[in-house]
Structures are given as structure tokens and as C-alpha cells.
Amino acid sequence: MAIVRLIGYFSSIAGYSEKEFIIDQPIKVRDIVNFPNIPEERIIVLINEKGANLDSIINSTDYVKIFPVIGGG
Amino acid sequence: MTGYHGKLLQVNLNSNNISDFVYPESWKDDYIGGRGFAVKILWDQLPKGVDPLSPENILIFSIGPLSGLTLPSSSKMVVAAKSPLTGGYGDGNLGTRASPMLKKAGYDGIIVTGKAEYPVYLLINNNNISLEDARNLWGKGTYDTEAALEKLYGKKAGFLTIGQGGENLVKYATIRSQEGRSGGRPGIGAVMGSKNLKAVVVLGNQQLPIVDPEGVKKLGKEGYRTIKKAGMYEHWMAQGTTMVLEWCHETSTLPTLNFQQGQFSGFKNLDGNELARVKTTQFGCPRCNMQCGMxxxxxxxKDSELDYENIGMLGPNLGIDDLKKVGVLNWLADDYGLDTISLGSVLGMMGEASQHNILSEKVNWGDFDKFKELVTRISFRSDELGNLLAEGTKRMADHWGGDAINWAIQVKGLECSAYNSFSIPGMALSFATSPIGAHHKDAWVISYEINETNRDSYEILKAEKVIELQRIRGGMFESLTTCRFPWIELGYSLDNYPKFLHQVTGNSNWDLNQVFKVADRIYSLIRSFWVREFHSEGIEWNKNFDYPPAKWFNEELAGDGPYKGAKLDRTKYDQLLMEYYNLRGWNENGIPKSETLAKLDLVDVDNYLKTLI
Structure with missing residues (x-):
């Protein structure tokens, strides 16, 4: 079971803040989350706290966090 | 028509003399405006070693060539002086109607020296300038002061005011405007108070000095449209910067219980979703279409205007998990005219000192009523403890001694903004090398650090990124003077700004590289100012002034989360700092080298520094 956690406005767009996914075979991040109106360079993906991207592969026990890029005020 | 008026208004409050300061033509290309003009004036005109709260200090209100024009978020103003909090260069920026009004009144800034015999306010109505009696305003908060002035001069006037914090010389008092805007974290409001200057009112209706007004109008209009079309726009408008709170909690960078922890169990009561749920309206600066004041x-x-910094510092940092209570502390700070970041840090340090049982009077984490009481005692310096807390965390640490240095979350005396950096060395470097003391406005690198680097590494890329952002944010935006938010938050292209500069000034040589050279000149001149002023106190400048707060080396990140136990490594940080100096062309003490100053056309500054070191 992989867990995907969406931070900030990504949870509003997707309608959930955290969800469990059964991963039968390795799958890309972009195959389970989709934010068509947000430029990809504005999306941060961390898998098990390590930097990743939308093409990174999720394995069955991964913890995926997806953040918007912010400028920090 | 060159994009500038070529003069600043000069007001001497000792003699009531009001005159024009006509600056050299070369300043336009060498310093652009805003922060650039401010540091140039302080370097040239401020006698070395002046007490920041004495009449001799120079208070500067400075706008840039893009100030107040109809282009995205252009109504910023820089307020600057020698800082009473740090003893070095101090400035801040705020969005204010005073920015376009000053431009329309025919000035590129205001220079104030001396001290009025009794409280006054400065009234600028085009070229009719006067000092008016403010004795009936003295003692009032910023909301009442602005309301009283608005009755006299109308809603369209630009107002800059101080509250009781500035009057009572609280060392982190700010200057306020338009009921929600604040600027001048390093005590620029206290400098204004020390001059008996309660307010500045600006009215102007002259033509703006723009070479190509049609070009600016067209590009500006496209800019507003581009910002509105950004995919993130509706989300930004819903939450503004308050979305950062959850972001920081999830990355273990939220200041919690005086930066002891990086996550806060009550964060959901304070985050952007909660803010969006309870907000009643939102405000922005003039000329802005991405209003961030929630x-x-x-x-x-009371109607309390919140953003991330004040929620972070007055909420999790004090253990308070109720947004409406945070709103009360924020409203009081705004009314008294105190910087909410430094206030939150001072109160947090008081909380940590209480936790360690070193004080007879204590405050417990989350004790809203006690924190609220302290805000008022600080603002009026009404007793011994309030008086001490009005001095800021560095002086509190000096006074308490022992471990208290680990509870003072500051650099050069200025308190850190709301980003806990035990586990992010790049952001620690940013705080440590910010030109006014710890502040996020010049470079905020956390997205980069967690997304594009090995987060806890000390690789040179991080020093390069800090400098890149300092050039853009601290150099370009602070001198233009426009807001950085359209670029950093909604992706509005940086390439537009040299285009605006060209259209406004007629100078087609402007490109980003030219702007960044100015930024480097500004940074080296600011650093030289620090060296000079510290030398006057008998202190030789050295790398220790560019170190982040002691807590991040001496303690470990506590609480929950994946970065529990993280801390900075002193040896590795030192190497990163040396890389930073090397990239900047500064020596191992953090002082600009002769060849660097020569390249930046600052040979006279180099000659002066050689007499000191």
C-alpha cells in the first residue's frame, strides 16, 4: 500500500489530502495524480522524503508527498 | 523625462528647513532607486558611528523608477536608516499609496534628519510641503492615526504612520500604511519616533516621468492578464501566503515553541484552509491584482489582516492553535506598530526562558492572555520585563546570559522569519547573509533545497542559489521598487522588468545582467556600511556575523517528524560560507575585496575601508 499526501491547493484540486493506493506493479507518480492547469515546474514530489518528479516510480510501500512550489513570501 | 524626478525631498527637523536634494545623474544607472538610493545616501551622508536613535540618523523613504506605475504590484516603498536593533544597515519595504503619490508629487524619495521640538507630521501636497502639529496624534495607534489623517486629507492620500511602539522606541517598531501594510523590521519605526515624526501624508497629481507611457501601459496590462491566467491564481487568491503554514509543517520547517520543533500538532486550526474558511475579505497594495492581506x-x-509570517510567529511559535487568538496578537502588533516576526520571536524566547525556569515571571506555551498582556507591556516599555523585551532577542540573551543565546533566534540582532532551518543549510545561509540581519525577503531557497538538491547537504549550488535570489529579490525588486510576488508565486517572467525599465527610462541598455551588476554593487556597499559602523564601535568585522542562530548548531530539532534530531554542522557551514564569500568576491572575513569593489566602480569605498582594516 502506497500513501499519497497532497499539500496545499493540490488537496483542493484532487478532493483528498491523503489516500492509500494499492500498487500491484510499479507506476509513475503522474499516473495517479493529475493537475492539468498547474505547470509541472511548480510541482514538488518527494518519495520517502527524497526529491523525485512526476515520472518517478512509486513502489508499494512508498510515502509520496506532493507540494506546490512556493516562493516563500 | 528620464523615469526619474532627479531629486529627493530633504527635511531637517532641527531647523524645519525643507529643500530639494538633487542627486547625480549617474545614480540612476548605478543604483536604480529604492534600496540602492537608500544605502548610497547612508554611505555618503551619515557620519560614521551615529547613534541610530539620535537626531543625526537619517531616515529615508525611497521609491524606484517603476514605483506607482500601472504595472503588476508596483506600489512599494523602501524605508531605511541605520538600525537601532542591529547597529548596521536597516531597511524594509511596504506597499503604500504613498509610493504612487510621492511619484506624482514630483519626488523620488524623502530624506529626514534631525528631531522636531514636538511631535509633527510631514505634509506633502505636490510642491507645497509643511510640517504640521501632531501632538493630538501622539499616543494613538496606527489605525486611529490613519483614520484621523484620512478625515483631513481623504482616502486617496498616501499615509505612513507609527504607533506607540515607534514612539516608545521599541527596537523592532515598524512604519505602517493603509491599515494593513508594514515595513522596516529593523526598527525603522523607532527611528521615525526618535525624530518626533508621527506620520507622513502625501498627495500628488503631477504627470509621471515616463519616456514611453503607451509601452508601459500595454506591457503592464498584459502583465495583469498573465497573472490572472496563471493556473495557481485562484488558489493564491483563496489563501495567499497562508498556504505556506501547512507546507512548512509538512517539511518540518515550521517555527514551533520558539523554533525548538518543526511541526505543530494544531497546524490545521491555523493553515490556509482554515484561513480561507473564516476570512471576511482581503486587501492588497495599490496597483496589485493578487491581494495577499487576508x-x-x-x-x-477587530479586522485583523494576516499572512503566513504573522500566523507562523504568533501561532505555532507560541503554542497557540486558535486563528482568532493569533488575530488578536497580530492586530495589537499592527496597531502599536511592531514587527510581528520579531515580536513572535521575542515572545517565543520568553516562553523558552520560562520553560527553563530562569525567570520569576513566567509564560506557558499557549497562554494567549499572558502573551497578549506582554505585547502591551513591550509597546509602552511599561515595566522592567516589557522594557527588556522591547530590546529584541539578542539583547535579551546578553541580559540573561548562559544558555539564553540558544533561545535567541536572530542574526546580527534581527530575528529570523518563520522558517525553522535545523535541516536546511541553504536557508540558514540565506538568513545569515541577508543584508539587514535574518530575513527571508532577499533569498528564500527552501523549495529549491528540498526539490533540487540533497536537502541536508552543504553543496556549493546552495550558495549559488542564495546569491542568485539575493540579486533578483534583494537587488532588483528592492530597487525598482515593485513586489516580487508576481514572479515568485505566479511565475510572471523576470524578463519583463528590464523591458519596463527601458520603457520608463528610455535607456535601452537595461537587461538582467546590468540589473544584477547593480544588485552586486548594492550588496557590497551595504556590507561596507556594516563594516564601517561596527568599526566605529571598536568591533572588527568577521565571519561570525554571518552565522545563523546558535540553536541550529547547538541543539537538535525536537518534536515529531522525519527530521527529528537534525542540526547544522559548524565545519560544513563554514565551508559553505567561504564558498559564498568566494562567489561574491569577499574575503575570508566577509569584507569585499579591492578588486571586487573596483569592478563595481566602488574604488572610493575601497579606499575608505583600507583606512579601517
Whole structure:
């Protein structure tokens, strides 16, 4: 079971803040989350706290966090 | 028509003399405006070693060539002086109607020296300038002061005011405007108070000095449209910077219980979703279409305007998990004219000192009523403890001694903004090398650090990124003077700004590289100012002034989360700092080298520094 956690406005767009996914075979991040109106360079993906991207592969026990890029005020 | 008026208004409050300061033509290309003009004036005109709260200090209100024009978020103003909090260069920026009004009144800034015999306010109505009696305003908060002035001069006037914090010389008092805007974290409001200057009112209706007004109008209009079309726009408008709170919690960078922890169990009561749920309206600066001031009805029934920094510092940092209570502390700070970041840090340090049982009077984490009481005692310096807390965390640490240095979350005397950096060395470097003391406005690198680097590494890329952002944010935006938010938050292209500069000034040589050279000149001149002023106190400048707060080396990140136990490594940080100096062309003490100053056309500054070191 992989867990995907969406931070900030990504949870509003997707309608959930955290969800469990059964991963039968390795799958890309972009195959389970989709934010068509947000430029990809504005999306941060961390898998098990390590930097990743939308093409990174999720394995069955991964913890995926997806953040918007912010400028920090 | 060159994009400038070529003069600043010069007001001497000792003699009541009011005159024009006509600056050299070369300043336009060498310093652009805003922060650039401010540091140039302080370097040239401020006698070395002046007490920041004495009449001799120079208070500067400075705008840039893009100030107040109809282009995205252009109504910023820089307020600057030698800082009473740090003893070095101090400035801040705020969005204010005073920015376009000053431009329309025919000035590129205001220079104030001396001290009025009794409280006054400066009234600028085009070229009719006067000093008016402000004795009936002295003692009032910023909201009442602005309301009283608005009755006299109308809603369209630009207002800059101080509250009781500035009057009572609280070392982190700010200057306020338009009921929600604040600027001048390093005590620029106290400098204004020390001059008996309660307010500045600006009215102007002259033509703006723009070479190509049609070009600016067209590009500006496209800019507003581009910002509105950004995919993130509706989300930004819903939450503004308050979305950062959850972001920081999830990355273990939220300042919690005086930066002891990086996550806060009550964060959901304070985050952007909660703010969006309870907000009643939102405000922005003039000329802005991405308003970031989120207003809630606080527990006392006041309209409190919140952003991430004040929620972070007055909420999790004090253990308070109720947005309406945070709103009360924020409203009081705004009314008294105190910087909410430094205030939150001072109160947090008081909380940590209480936790360690070193004080007879204590405050417990989350004790809203006690924190609220302290805000008023600080603002009026009404007793011994309030008086000490009005001095800021560095002086509190000096006074308490022992471990208290680990509870003072500051660099050069200025308190860190709301980003806990035990586990992010790049952001620690940013705080440590910010030109006014710890502040996020010049470079904020956390997205980069967690997304594009090995987060806890000390690789040179991080020093390069800090400098890149300091050039853009601290150099370009602070001198233009426009807001950085359209670029950093909604992706509006940086390439537009040299285009605006060209259209406004007629100078087609402007490109980003030219702007960044100015930024480097500004940074080296600011650093030289620090060296000079510290030398006057008998202190030789050295790398220790560019170190982040002691807590991040001496303690470990506590609480929950994946970065529990993280801390900075002193040896590795030192190497990163040396890389930073090397990239900047500064020596191992953090002082600009002769060849660097020569390249930046600052040979006279180099010659002066050689007499000191």
C-alpha cells in the first residue's frame, strides 16, 4: 500500500489530502495524480522524503508527498 | 523625462528647513532607486558611528523608477536608516499609496534628519510641503492615526504612520500604511519616533516621468492578464501566503515553541484552509491584482489582516492553535506598530526562558492572555520585563546570559522569519547573509533545497542559489521598487522588468545582467556600511556575523517528524560560507575585496575601508 499526501491547493484540486493506493506493479507518480492547469515546474514530489518528479516510480510501500512550489513570501 | 524626478525631498527637523536634494545623474544607472538610493545616501551622508536613535540618523523613504506605475504590484516603498536593533544597515519595504503619490508629487524619495521640538507630521501636497502639529496624534495607534489623517486629507492620500511602539522606541517598531501594510523590521519605526515624526501624508497629481507611457501601459496590462491566467491564481487568491503554514509543517520547517520543533500538532486550526474558511475579505497594495492581506474577524471583534509570517510567529511559535487568538496578537502588533516576526520571536524566547525556569515571571506555551498582556507591556516599555523585551532577542540573551543565546533566534540582532532551518543549510545561509540581519525577503531557497538538491547537504549550488535570489529579490525588486510576488508565486517572467525599465527610462541598455551588476554593487556597499559602523564601535568585522542562530548548531530539532534530531554542522557551514564569500568576491572575513569593489566602480569605498582594516 502506497500513501499519497497532497499539500496545499493540490488537496483542493484532487478532493483528498491523503489516500492509500494499492500498487500491484510499479507506476509513475503522474499516473495517479493529475493537475492539468498547474505547470509541472511548480510541482514538488518527494518519495520517502527524497526529491523525485512526476515520472518517478512509486513502489508499494512508498510515502509520496506532493507540494506546490512556493516562493516563500 | 528620464523615469526619474532627479531629486529627493530633504527635511531637517532641527531647523524645519525643507529643500530639494538633487542627486547625480549617474545614480540612476548605478543604483536604480529604492534600496540602492537608500544605502548610497547612508554611505555618503551619515557620519560614521551615529547613534541610530539620535537626531543625526537619517531616515529615508525611497521609491524606484517603476514605483506607482500601472504595472503588476508596483506600489512599494523602501524605508531605511541605520538600525537601532542591529547597529548596521536597516531597511524594509511596504506597499503604500504613498509610493504612487510621492511619484506624482514630483519626488523620488524623502530624506529626514534631525528631531522636531514636538511631535509633527510631514505634509506633502505636490510642491507645497509643511510640517504640521501632531501632538493630538501622539499616543494613538496606527489605525486611529490613519483614520484621523484620512478625515483631513481623504482616502486617496498616501499615509505612513507609527504607533506607540515607534514612539516608545521599541527596537523592532515598524512604519505602517493603509491599515494593513508594514515595513522596516529593523526598527525603522523607532527611528521615525526618535525624530518626533508621527506620520507622513502625501498627495500628488503631477504627470509621471515616463519616456514611453503607451509601452508601459500595454506591457503592464498584459502583465495583469498573465497573472490572472496563471493556473495557481485562484488558489493564491483563496489563501495567499497562508498556504505556506501547512507546507512548512509538512517539511518540518515550521517555527514551533520558539523554533525548538518543526511541526505543530494544531497546524490545521491555523493553515490556509482554515484561513480561507473564516476570512471576511482581503486587501492588497495599490496597483496589485493578487491581494495577499487576508482579513479575519479576530476574537476581540477587530479586522485583523494576516499572512503566513504573522500566523507562523504568533501561532505555532507560541503554542497557540486558535486563528482568532493569533488575530488578536497580530492586530495589537499592527496597531502599536511592531514587527510581528520579531515580536513572535521575542515572545517565543520568553516562553523558552520560562520553560527553563530562569525567570520569576513566567509564560506557558499557549497562554494567549499572558502573551497578549506582554505585547502591551513591550509597546509602552511599561515595566522592567516589557522594557527588556522591547530590546529584541539578542539583547535579551546578553541580559540573561548562559544558555539564553540558544533561545535567541536572530542574526546580527534581527530575528529570523518563520522558517525553522535545523535541516536546511541553504536557508540558514540565506538568513545569515541577508543584508539587514535574518530575513527571508532577499533569498528564500527552501523549495529549491528540498526539490533540487540533497536537502541536508552543504553543496556549493546552495550558495549559488542564495546569491542568485539575493540579486533578483534583494537587488532588483528592492530597487525598482515593485513586489516580487508576481514572479515568485505566479511565475510572471523576470524578463519583463528590464523591458519596463527601458520603457520608463528610455535607456535601452537595461537587461538582467546590468540589473544584477547593480544588485552586486548594492550588496557590497551595504556590507561596507556594516563594516564601517561596527568599526566605529571598536568591533572588527568577521565571519561570525554571518552565522545563523546558535540553536541550529547547538541543539537538535525536537518534536515529531522525519527530521527529528537534525542540526547544522559548524565545519560544513563554514565551508559553505567561504564558498559564498568566494562567489561574491569577499574575503575570508566577509569584507569585499579591492578588486571586487573596483569592478563595481566602488574604488572610493575601497579606499575608505583600507583606512579601517
Amino acid at each position: 482579513v479575519i474577524k479576530d476574537e476581540a471583534g
